[in-house]
Amino acid sequence: MQIHVNGEPLELASNATISVLVAQMALEGQRYAIEVNEEIVSRSHHDTLCLSDGDQVEVVQAIGGG
Amino acid sequence: MTNTVASSLPVDKPLIVAGKEYKSRLLVGTGKYKDLTETKAAIEMSGAEIVTVAVRRTNIGQNADEPNLLDVISPDKYTILPNTAGCYTAKDAVRTCKLARELLGGHDLVKLEVLGDQKTLYPNVTETLIAAETLIKDGFKVMVYTTDDPLIAQRLEEMGCVAVMPLGAPIGSGLGIRNPYNIKMILENAKVPILVDAGVGTASDASIAMELGCEGVLMNTAIAAAKDPIRMANAMRLAVESGREAWLAGRMPRKLYASASSPIDGLII
Numbered sequence: 001m002q003i004h005v006n007g008e009p010l011e012l013a014s015n016a017t018i019s020v021l022v023a024q025m026a027l028e029g030q031r032y033a034i035e036v037n038e039e040i041v042s043r044s045h046h047d048t049l050c051l052s053d054g055d056q057v058e059v060v061q062a063i064g065g066g
Numbered sequence: 067m068t069n070t071v072a073s074s075l076p077v078d079k080p081l082i083v084a085g086k087e088y089k090s091r092l093l094v095g096t097g098k099y100k101d102l103t104e105t106k107a108a109i110e111m112s113g114a115e116i117v118t119v120a121v122r123r124t125n126i127g128q129n130a131d132e133p134n135l136l137d138v139i140s141p142d143k144y145t146i147l148p149n150t151a152g153c154y155t156a157k158d159a160v161r162t163c164k165l166a167r168e169l170l171g172g173h174d175l176v177k178l179e180v181l182g183d184q185k186t187l188y189p190n191v192t193e194t195l196i197a198a199e200t201l202i203k204d205g206f207k208v209m210v211y212t213t214d215d216p217l218i219a220q221r222l223e224e225m226g227c228v229a230v231m232p233l234g235a236p237i238g239s240g241l242g243i244r245n246p247y248n249i250k251m252i253l254e255n256a257k258v259p260i261l262v263d264a265g266v267g268t269a270s271d272a273s274i275a276m277e278l279g280c281e282g283v284l285m286n287t288a289i290a291a292a293k294d295p296i297r298m299a300n301a302m303r304l305a306v307e308s309g310r311e312a313w314l315a316g317r318m319p320r321k322l323y324a325s326a327s328s329p330i331d332g333l334i335i
Contacts, residue, residue, distance in 0.1 A: 006123040025124065031136050032124060033168035038161065040168050058123065060165050062136050064105060065120025065151050066095025066237070066264075066286025 001053035014053075018046040025059065032061050078314060081282050083259055084175055084207040084228040086145065088115045091276065092306040093147070093261065095286025096120075096139060099295065106138045108289055111299035118147045118177055118284070121166045146170055147209065149177040154190065156180060156197035163201055175228070176201065177263075177284075179211035187237040189213050195221070202226045211263050214248040216255075223258050230256065231263035231284060234275060238287040240267030243274050253279045269298075269305035276309025277317065 148166030292298035
């Protein structure tokens with residue numbers, strides 16, 4: 001299936017969970033937040049929430065800013 | 067640096083934001099530094115306890131070993147204040163705040179800024195009001211960046227913002243406090259902390275903000291864009307402390323004509 005992560009298309013195995021995406025992005029152990037189709041998905045649901053074809057995913061982190 | 071003379075003076079009351087006490091009245095941003103080493107050194111030198119960060123998309127394929135800002139500026143040591151910089155609508159600002167809260171494990175103190183245009187980065191007040199209302203309803207503690215309009219500042223306070231932060235001048239301009247009289251008017255009726263956010267260029271600007279009676283000053287570029295940011299961080303720490311001391315001391319009244327400092331009695335002539 002194809003999803004969009006931060007505006008870029010990404011191929012992912014069907015029904016992959018958010019944790020699978022996180023592992024693929026090598027983000028484990030880091031601080032990040034995830035939104036799927038403009039809804040926050042809390043960390044406790046990352047192992048269980050399956051992504052669907054066409055999902056729009058945002059993965060964000062903290063960077064320098066004023 | 068210990069000030070032995072000042073130790074005999076009564077201790078100043080702390081800055082209180084959303085029920086939490088802070089000794090430092092200087093709040094700093096983490097943008098525009100050369101690297102994370104410089105960021106860390108400048109922020110430590112500034113003595114700031116509240117530090118702003120931005121929330122941005124993770125680069126896909128980014129080096130996983132690259133240090134993260136929050137590894138250097140630890141939420142265990144600092145109060146992290148995520149901002150909504152770059153947001154031009156209430157909707158985007160609210161979304162960013164929700165992501166920040168998730169990112170920081172439920173931490174709900176945010177710096178709300180909704181911008182009007184890219185040239186001035188002036189606050190979009192109407193969108194700011196909408197975003198503030200939504201965020202407060204959702205349980206956020208909102209420190210709000212706004213214009214130096216006293217009526218808007220009061221309205222934001224009445225809505226329940228935990229701090230109101232009027233600009234001294236446009237973001238990153240370094241022009242100083244352009245309208246001290248408006249800041250004065252805002253301070254007159256305020257029951258929540260008023261902090262100057264944006265516009266400070268050098269140490270004297272920070273002192274002026276504090277001498278006006280502001281509870282604190284938030285700055286980023288004035289430190290990060292200095293030739294020596296670490297040294298400027300120290301200058302800003304001292305300037306905020308000096309300005310605060312002057313405010314507590316209460317300045318002498320301004321007079322048009324001279325008033326001799328030496329006694330007139332006992333002159334030899």
